[in-house]
Amino acid sequence: MTRILYSLCGRDESRPFSPHCWKVSMALAHKGLDFIEKPVAFTEIPKLENGFSKTVPILKDGDHLVRDSFDIALYLEETYPDRPTLFGGEGGKVLARFVEGFSQMVVHPLLTRVAVKDIHDMLAETDQRYFRESREARLGRSLEEFSAGRDEALVHLVSQLEPVRFALKFHPYLGGDTPLFADYILFGALQWARVTTGLSLLPADHPVADWFERCLDLHQGMGRAVA
Known part of the structure; x- marks a missing residue:
């Protein structure tokens, strides 16, 4: 059975960058499930699978389609219970929801300021x-004006990651001794900025930077293979 993961790319299909798609790539690798990744451009997403979703990731598992990164993780956990767990029980699902909220409400807004102009520049002209148009309407200003606060956002990112620093004092991963989907959620956000900007987001000696490096090496270096 062929599994297909539709993800997001710019002009270069070899550099998928969506944080939500990275969560799913890592989750599939964690489960040891083979899949084919098909990165597509923003404007091509509505054409996928007869308009199944306006956003990616989309997972096609045989004839079954699933959208939304968290829903895909839940589907994988339920469908392949004999494979390594993504949650480690109900408590892990609650933890993952908390990390999802922290990532999307605290980390993503800062990384958007850091990466938004770089994302624009890596797209083909139609997608640019x-x-x-869509991001400037959402942000209420030009991409250039919004990204002018990049350096300030990077400083703020370090302070906002203090709860993660604290958690990593006790275990190498948010999931404990081994990663869980909670780790892949935050990893996806930082990988998004890494791939699109090429910046070092955190001081080299920061515990979250160490954790991110460990995550890049997971699953035969899946994350590190895209630069």
Whole structure:
């Protein structure tokens, strides 16, 4: 049975960058499930699978389609219970929801300021027009004006990651001694900025930077293979 993961890319299909798609790539690798990744451009997403979803990731597992990264993780956990767990029980699902909220409400807004202009610049011309119009309407200012606060956002990111620093004092991963989906959620956010900007987001000696390096090495270096 062929599994297909539809993800997001710019002009270069070899550099998928969506944080939500990275969560799913890591989750599939964690489960030891083979899949084919098919990165597509923003404006091509509505054409996928007869308009199944306006956003990626989309997982096609045989004839079954699933959208949304968290829903895909839940599907994988239920469908392949004999494979390594993504949650380690109900408590892990609650932890993952908390990390999802922290990532999307605290980390993503800062990384958007850091990466938004770089994302625009890596897109093909048609997608650049779509991205600029949609993001500037959402942000209420030009991409250039919004990204002017990049350096400030990077400083703020370090302070906002203090709860993660604290958690990593006790275990190498948010999931404990081994990673769980909670780790892949935050990893996806930082990988998004890494791939799109090429910046070092955190001081080299920061515990979260050490954790991120460990995550990049997981699953035969899946994350590190995309630069």
